[in-house]
Amino acid sequence: MVNRQNAAHYNAPLVILTSLFFIWGFITCLNDILIPHLKAVFTLNYTQAMLIQFCFFAAYFVVSLPSGYLVEKIGYKNGIVAGLAIAGSGCLLFYPAAGLQAYPLFLTAFFVLASGITLLQVAANPYVTALGRPETASSRLTMTQAFNSLGTTLAPYFGALLILSTAVKSADELKLLNSEELSVYQAAQAAAVQNPYLLLATVLFLMAAVFAVLRLPEIQARAEILDAVGTDVNESAWHYPHLVLGALAIFVYVGGEVSIGSFMVNFLGEPQIAGLAEQEAGKYLSFYWGGAMVGRFAGAVVMRKIRPAHALAFNATMAVVLLTLAIMTSGALAMWSLLAVGLCNSILFPTIFSLAVSGLGRHTGQGSGILCAAIVGGAIVPLIQGMFADRLGLQPALFVPVLCYLYIAFYGLKFRGLVAE
Incomplete structure (x- = not known):
């Protein structure tokens, strides 16, 4: 190191x-x-x-x-x-x-x-x-x-x-x-x-x-890993629980983020939400992705003072709250609740990644490969949400990303003692 x-x-x-x-x-x-x-x-x-x-x-x-x-x-x-x-x-x-x-x-x-x-x-x-x-x-x-x-x-x-x-x-x-x-x-x-x-x-x-x-x-690479993980050096990155569970967290994070972005224009076009035309709704999509950018610049400073796992659990929990509001309400409140999830997304990927590769030592390269493979969630989760949207409607189908962010909050709480490395 x-x-x-x-x-x-x-x-x-x-x-x-x-x-x-x-x-x-x-x-x-x-x-x-x-x-x-x-x-x-x-x-x-x-x-x-x-x-x-x-x-x-x-x-x-x-x-x-x-x-x-x-x-x-x-x-x-x-x-x-x-x-x-x-x-x-x-x-x-x-x-x-x-x-x-x-x-x-x-x-x-x-x-x-x-x-x-x-x-x-x-x-x-x-x-x-x-x-x-x-x-x-x-x-x-x-x-x-x-x-x-x-x-x-x-x-x-x-x-x-x-x-x-x-x-x-x-x-x-x-x-x-x-x-x-x-x-x-x-x-x-x-x-x-x-x-x-x-x-x-x-x-x-x-x-x-x-x-x-x-x-x-x-x-x-260091040979030892942190006491918070509770294991000795292993033969493969797959033997580290925080890496394996972190890969699942990356999978659902990318899937949830892409799902929300993919359906945002249609969501804002729903009569009970905003009834916006596609071109106008597309302009509002910039608030979703722009929120992630602003949050990352701010998070880079704030997270020097806060434990990464705590910030991860907090942001994921706030995303669950905002998504629940988007499902249960209508009009401007539902619209801006969903758009604000972008701000919550800001620190999730880098924080999950840094926690997941912590203490992997000589297996860091393999661990990084596993985490990047999990980005395939961006192709799979939106399809699942689309299936439910066809059957239940667009607004109720937002429960799919809710489940994604609930798991991310669980990951942050489970490894709250882990120090990113």
């Missing part, structure tokens, strides 16, 4: 690592722009369009565990370099996919891109927790996650400006075009995707080159 006396020397590496969190947040949020664009270009139904998210989240499940083993073999720094290179390669695949108008190739590009981002997360998240004093690990990871949220906030604006600048014609409109007009139209649509992703590929490869030559601190 990093020598605590040298913690002050890690400010520069932390600043550099923060750029990674920003860029992968930016890239991930561009999916929300590409989904409607590709749906229109390829005249897809909603199920076909959601294959984009399926392929993206599937990468976390498929690639995370191998990434954990890879990081243990080649180190955190080399893992970051490899992740940047793979993500850059995924961005390059968007060029032929757009040029050939091949939706399967787009799906492949999403998987490769997400694989690189997964490796980045597996390497960078525990690296941030290790660069400094153990008691402020959650605070550091919360701050870097705040810049990830900044990326997700800025990406839609720039994505809409670049990718959605060319209007997509309907199937009936396309039939009216002659071959030459159709060729020009398809070329314009391809360029709208190609140019932004070529730029992103360039940025990612440049960052990989920079990280390759940077002299970053070497992180040595």
